[in-house]
Amino acid sequence: MPLRTDTSKGLALGAPATLYVGLLVVAPLGMLVAYSFWTQTYVAIDHSLTWENYRSAIGDPLVRHLLFRSVWIAALVTLMTVLLAYPIAYFIAFRTERKALWLLLITIPFWTSYLLRVFAWKLILGFNGLLNSGLQGLGLIHEPMTWLLYNEFAVVLTLAHAWAPFAILPIYVSLQKIDRRLLEAATDLGSGKLERFFRVTLPLTIPGIISSSLIIFIPTVGDYVTPALVGGADGKMIANLIQVQFGPANDWPLGATLSLLAMVTVGIVAVGYVLLLRFLGSRIR
Amino acid sequence: MKRLRRLLPGLGTYAALYLAFLYLPVLLLPLFSFSEGTIVAFPIKGFTLDWYAQLGEADTLLHSLANSVIVGGSTAVLSTVLGLFAARAYVRHRFFGREISEGIVMLPLVIPGIIVASSMLVLFLFLGLRPSLPAVILGHTFLTVPFAVSILKSAFDEFDPALEEAAYDLGETTIGVFRRVTMPIIGPGIVSSLLVTFTVSFDEFVLAFFLSGNRPTLPVYIWSQIRFPAKLPNTLALGSLLLAFSVLLLLTAEYFRRRAATGQGARKESRDDR
Numbered sequence: 001m002p003l004r005t006d007t008s009k010g011l012a013l014g015a016p017a018t019l020y021v022g023l024l025v026v027a028p029l030g031m032l033v034a035y036s037f038w039t040q041t042y043v044a045i046d047h048s049l050t051w052e053n054y055r056s057a058i059g060d061p062l063v064r065h066l067l068f069r070s071v072w073i074a075a076l077v078t079l080m081t082v083l084l085a086y087p088i089a090y091f092i093a094f095r096t097e098r099k100a101l102w103l104l105l106i107t108i109p110f111w112t113s114y115l116l117r118v119f120a121w122k123l124i125l126g127f128n129g130l131l132n133s134g135l136q137g138l139g140l141i142h143e144p145m146t147w148l149l150y151n152e153f154a155v156v157l158t159l160a161h162a163w164a165p166f167a168i169l170p171i172y173v174s175l176q177k178i179d180r181r182l183l184e185a186a187t188d189l190g191s192g193k194l195e196r197f198f199r200v201t202l203p204l205t206i207p208g209i210i211s212s213s214l215i216i217f218i219p220t221v222g223d224y225v226t227p228a229l230v231g232g233a234d235g236k237m238i239a240n241l242i243q244v245q246f247g248p249a250n251d252w253p254l255g256a257t258l259s260l261l262a263m264v265t266v267g268i269v270a271v272g273y274v275l276l277l278r279f280l281g282s283r284i285r
Numbered sequence: 286m287k288r289l290r291r292l293l294p295g296l297g298t299y300a301a302l303y304l305a306f307l308y309l310p311v312l313l314l315p316l317f318s319f320s321e322g323t324i325v326a327f328p329i330k331g332f333t334l335d336w337y338a339q340l341g342e343a344d345t346l347l348h349s350l351a352n353s354v355i356v357g358g359s360t361a362v363l364s365t366v367l368g369l370f371a372a373r374a375y376v377r378h379r380f381f382g383r384e385i386s387e388g389i390v391m392l393p394l395v396i397p398g399i400i401v402a403s404s405m406l407v408l409f410l411f412l413g414l415r416p417s418l419p420a421v422i423l424g425h426t427f428l429t430v431p432f433a434v435s436i437l438k439s440a441f442d443e444f445d446p447a448l449e450e451a452a453y454d455l456g457e458t459t460i461g462v463f464r465r466v467t468m469p470i471i472g473p474g475i476v477s478s479l480l481v482t483f484t485v486s487f488d489e490f491v492l493a494f495f496l497s498g499n500r501p502t503l504p505v506y507i508w509s510q511i512r513f514p515a516k517l518p519n520t521l522a523l524g525s526l527l528l529a530f531s532v533l534l535l536l537t538a539e540y541f542r543r544r545a546a547t548g549q550g551a552r553k554e555s556r557d558d559r
Contacts, residue, residue: 010378017371017430018386024427025392028404031411088303091296104539105304109311111535113488115504116524119511120310123317130313164307215394222397224491229511239399246403246495256407259400266397 035256045253053257063241067261070237071269073155073227074220078213080160085167085212092168093175103172110165118229121158125149125230150232158226167212174208175201206281213277214270221266238262315525318518336522346523349506353487356418356502360425360486361479367426368433368478369471375434376441391431401428402495409496416498424492429482436481436542440474473541480538484531503527 037049057063092102109117124130125148132144148154178201186196224239231237238258245255321331340346374380375387393401401424409420448470452462490504497505507523510516 006378007380010374010380010383013370013374013378014380014383014386017367017434018389020367021392021427021430022389024405024423025389025396028401028408031407032400032404035407084303087296087299091300095296096300102300106307108532108535109307111484111488111531112311112528113504113507113524113531115488115490115507115511116314116527117310119520119524120313123313124310161306161310218395219397222399224399239397242399242403246406252407255403259403262397263400 032256035253036260038253040253053253057257066238070221074217076156077159077220078217081163081167089168089171107165118226122230151234154230155226155235158230163216166215170212171208174205178204203281314521318521318525336518349501349503352500353503356421357483357486359422361483363426364429364433364482365478368437371434372437372441390434393428394431398491402492406495416496418500420496421493424496425486429485432481433478436478437474440471444470473544477538477542480534484534
């Protein structure tokens, strides 16, 4: 097939989706950037450019605190989810014949409403909730435990549940790709099971770990629903503050600034994380 | 050694526990939706279908359900059409900028929802598009294109281009080839893409929360209900119905995806045999 028609056909077919998505990334972000340099008094937007929003956002201890906590919670969630998911991915890849069934079982809960799954955790962890009433009924505790809901712990637990398939699937794929002969070779050369895992299996799954971490970490920093429902005052994150600016507080320039700050923070942390893991991966061998 | 291994709780046990962790919150909704009590706590009191019956009388609920079906249906069609072209381009053609284009199309997966939602609200208002169902459809199409592209890419992966060439050689027109060769082969992939993108749109909350204005979608309606303890039993009943519906859709999508894979897979494997 001549190269020219291949290129032009490919470009023509790929263009609609690329342009649609590309424009809807660039144009809204452009608007956010513009807004972040404008200011607002009551309803009127002052279009003169100023760093004022950035100065007041970065100078505000609450903003810094929420940004830091969003990254911290997202990191905890990522760590928890990946740690809990790895053995399952390993089990599906190496220890069972019914791979398709297990993969389906894992994805089914994920297709139910996210809002309702988070809500269900609120019902489980609440003061009069399932866990407290159940344990009291069994006589194991006498007073309801109050540390379960409305804090960081509740947010991390809920999100580790919500993101499970996003961690399991990429890690499973990278485990599945491992050439089984490499494992046999490691055994033949005298590696014990643990050594074989840490020196062969784990390093080969680093790409899977990276992609599942990113796909969890990035949306989690900007999660709105979970902190709003189960986070209480101690579990609020940056998205909740952004929503306030676009909603009740009606300060769009500040909201835009916060959105951009959140995005830049996510980008920096994500790139740093990828570099760190690549470095660690290259050191193992 | 062997006996020791049998005694230690192994990976299988862990996998079973993990499944329980995944399913516990999800199964909670149907379990308590039949309870006469108005709080979720043990022991479960009585059995009733009242909460389900009351759903049929809630007008705002039915309106928001209709809104969600409109949004989900339009989104599914739009993103599947965009995905169909793009997937064909990525699988069949080697062209300049292909990798960049594939990267761009996947971007919606890695931008935090709140940023997509707030920035689209700003842009749409600037362009004169008030928060409305069309605004939500545009936003949801953006979010679901990556899903459509990945599903349809695997449909095209399994599709031997020689089949289309053979049909052309045998004198079929472009439309004839599409109707009699392309469609039957990637049809299951298209159905699967439609179902998955519909489900994603149907469940999406944050974007709809920002962009739906005074025509709430179902998740936005649910959001307004879960703040009121008095509405809890109805919300549980509604959640259980949604759960059943989503599982049904997903299983249908899975069925079509597998049919796409087995219908073509056998042929491809024999071709790839070394």
